[in-house]
Amino acid sequence: xxxxxxxxxxxxxxxxxxxxxxxxxxxxxxxxxxxxxxxxxxxxxxxxxxxxxxxxxxxxxxxxxxxxxxxxxxxxxxxxxxxxxxxxxxxxxxxxxxxxxxxxxxxxxxxxxxxxxxxxxxxxxxxxxxxxxxxxxxxxxxxxxxxxxxxxxxxxxxxxxxxxxxxxxxxxxxxxxxxxxxxxxxxxxxxxxxxxxxxxxxxxxxxxxxxxxxxxxxxxxxxxxxxxxxxxxxxxxxxxxxxxxxxxxxxxxxxxxxxxxxxxxxxxxxxxxxxxxxxxxxxxxxxx
Amino acid sequence: xxxxxxxxxxxxxxxxxxxxxxxxxxxxxxxxxxxxxxxxxxxxxxxxxxxxxxxxxxxxxxxxxxxxxxxxxxxxxxxxxxxxxxxxxxxxxxxxxxxxxxxxxxxxxxxxxxxxxxxxxxxxxxxxxxxxxxxxxxxxxxxxxxxxxxxxxxxxxxxxxxxxxxxxxxxxxxxxxxxxxxxxxxxxxxxxxxxxxxxxxxxxxxxxxxxxxxxxxxxxxxxxxxxxxxxxxxxxxxxxxxxxxxxxxxxxxxxxxxxxxxxxxxxxxxxxxxxxxxxxxxxxxxxxx
Numbered sequence: 001x002x003x004x005x006x007x008x009x010x011x012x013x014x015x016x017x018x019x020x021x022x023x024x025x026x027x028x029x030x031x032x033x034x035x036x037x038x039x040x041x042x043x044x045x046x047x048x049x050x051x052x053x054x055x056x057x058x059x060x061x062x063x064x065x066x067x068x069x070x071x072x073x074x075x076x077x078x079x080x081x082x083x084x085x086x087x088x089x090x091x092x093x094x095x096x097x098x099x100x101x102x103x104x105x106x107x108x109x110x111x112x113x114x115x116x117x118x119x120x121x122x123x124x125x126x127x128x129x130x131x132x133x134x135x136x137x138x139x140x141x142x143x144x145x146x147x148x149x150x151x152x153x154x155x156x157x158x159x160x161x162x163x164x165x166x167x168x169x170x171x172x173x174x175x176x177x178x179x180x181x182x183x184x185x186x187x188x189x190x191x192x193x194x195x196x197x198x199x200x201x202x203x204x205x206x207x208x209x210x211x212x213x214x215x216x217x218x219x220x221x222x223x224x225x226x227x228x229x230x231x232x233x234x235x236x237x238x239x240x241x242x243x244x245x246x247x248x249x250x251x252x253x254x255x256x257x258x259x260x261x262x263x264x265x266x267x268x269x270x271x272x273x274x275x276x277x278x279x280x281x282x283x284x285x286x287x288x
Numbered sequence: 289x290x291x292x293x294x295x296x297x298x299x300x301x302x303x304x305x306x307x308x309x310x311x312x313x314x315x316x317x318x319x320x321x322x323x324x325x326x327x328x329x330x331x332x333x334x335x336x337x338x339x340x341x342x343x344x345x346x347x348x349x350x351x352x353x354x355x356x357x358x359x360x361x362x363x364x365x366x367x368x369x370x371x372x373x374x375x376x377x378x379x380x381x382x383x384x385x386x387x388x389x390x391x392x393x394x395x396x397x398x399x400x401x402x403x404x405x406x407x408x409x410x411x412x413x414x415x416x417x418x419x420x421x422x423x424x425x426x427x428x429x430x431x432x433x434x435x436x437x438x439x440x441x442x443x444x445x446x447x448x449x450x451x452x453x454x455x456x457x458x459x460x461x462x463x464x465x466x467x468x469x470x471x472x473x474x475x476x477x478x479x480x481x482x483x484x485x486x487x488x489x490x491x492x493x494x495x496x497x498x499x500x501x502x503x504x505x506x507x508x509x510x511x512x513x514x515x516x517x518x519x520x521x522x523x524x525x526x527x528x529x530x531x532x533x534x535x536x537x538x539x540x541x542x543x544x545x546x547x548x549x550x551x552x553x554x555x556x557x558x559x560x561x562x563x564x565x566x567x568x569x570x571x572x573x574x575x576x577x
């Protein structure tokens with residue numbers, strides 16, 4: 001039972017990081033990415049390959065995952081600079097679909113549909129941290145660091161400039177803000193954090209395959225941000241807690257067959273997204 | 289012969305894409321609402337037809353019912369989801385998330401009641417015959433070509449000639465001006481949703497008949513419609529139809545060059561390329577920044 005609780009909490013931490021990183025794009029920079037699972041995935045594959053080939057040190061792996069995902073963020077930064085609104089969402093969708101195909105076909109790097117197996121237990125400075133309790137602690141610390149970084153960054157001139165672009169790009173530009181540079185940086189930061197989440201995810205599951213990086217996953221992350229509250233620090237975490245505890249809560253309701261829990265969870269978050277947008281677009285943690 | 293065979297199945301797929309894309313493009317062109325729940329309309333229509341067919345309802349009645357359900361859903365979205373959000377001046381993204389949430393809910397409801405797997409309506413129309421040596425064609429191809437031509441001619445005539453059609457085109461250009469000429473933009477918005485949702489019905493039925501329909505088809509339909517609308521040029525119905533057709537054909541023809549797993553990705557590569565290098569699409573007017 002305690003291990004079950006630990007495993008849910010670990011997932012909450014990991015998805016909390018992923019959702020917070022998406023919030024940097026959606027909430028602060030106004031870049032409506034629907035391809036975040038791709039960067040989460042790039043981080044997971046990079047971290048997993050690093051652990052298989054070089055070292056199972058979790059800090060180093062996270063750095064590798066973050067750097068790789070950050071570099072690939074350029075793929076989405078280019079359309080983000082050229083088009084916006086519906087066009088950008090469409091470009092991100094395109095990237096998401098092509099990304100999934102690449103993940104499942106580039107056997108040498110990703111292991112194809114079978115995925116990468118046998119990821120070694122995580123270590124930290126030579127110490128084994130793979131037991132459920134310790135790993136949860138590692139994830140919690142990582143989440144705390146990332147939330148702190150997001151908070152710091154958004155209070156600096158970088159964050160303020162970013163939010164000014166989100167609210168009115170032309171005005172920001174006329175005040176001398178370097179819009180392309182700021183947007184690219186925001187993309188880099190957001191995707192790099194997603195890479196960290198991906199690496200932790202790989203260590204947690206000890207196995208990665210394309211199933212965890214599909215369009216549905218991107219939407220799940222987006223739902224966490226939107227339901228929790230776009231552009232707030234605590235929102236994405238609240239969203240992650242709400243959405244990830246749903247399956248556990250639903251399993252206590254007797255008349256739902258266990259095989260249908262996923263479906264019911266999907267229905268609830270879909271309905272939540274729609275209802276919140278109509279009645280409370282700022283989300284649970286947002287200001288009215 | 290392989291080429292001809294693939295071309296034939298490409299045209300078949302392309303017609304389905306063209307029909308769904310036309311609905312999406314019409315709604316988006318006239319109302320500027322990014323109706324991503326369009327895929328949900330598709331599965332609602334498809335499953336309505338399937339269910340009625342299963343209980344033995346005569347097919348024209350089942351078709352009518354599918355139209356009724358699709359239109360009802362489209363109008364429901366317009367009235368109870370998009371209108372309240374637009375009234376509170378929600379951004380494009382708010383509309384997107386709300387519509388997406390709705391399509392997820394519909395998909396999971398259908399999945400709950402009908403299961404995840406694909407369902408198929410069997411008819412003699414899908415029996416392939418050897419038309420030329422080595423070329424197998426099913427009568428459904430001819431049927432869908434004829435239906436598509438009829439549908440597009442009707443839509444074209446309606447948009448070109450009727451007052452309401454003119455109104456729809458005016459709505460896309462300037463809703464404010466439209467109001468001051470005494471036309472009702474709310475009623476025209478509903479009209480756009482009625483026609484747009486109805487356009488998806490033949491495609492849904494053809495899919496249910498030819499390759500089978502499953503709850504997850506909704507996402508695919510939405511993505512393809514979106515891709516075709518952008519590749520064709522936003523605001524151009526003709527462009528969306530042509531782009532849908534072309535995407536369907538390309539998707540099938542690339543099989544001669546790359547593995548089948550890549551065929552779907554090719555559509556999205558085309559979309560990505562268009563967004564990067566020609567965001568106005570094939571027939572679109574200049575994109576407003």
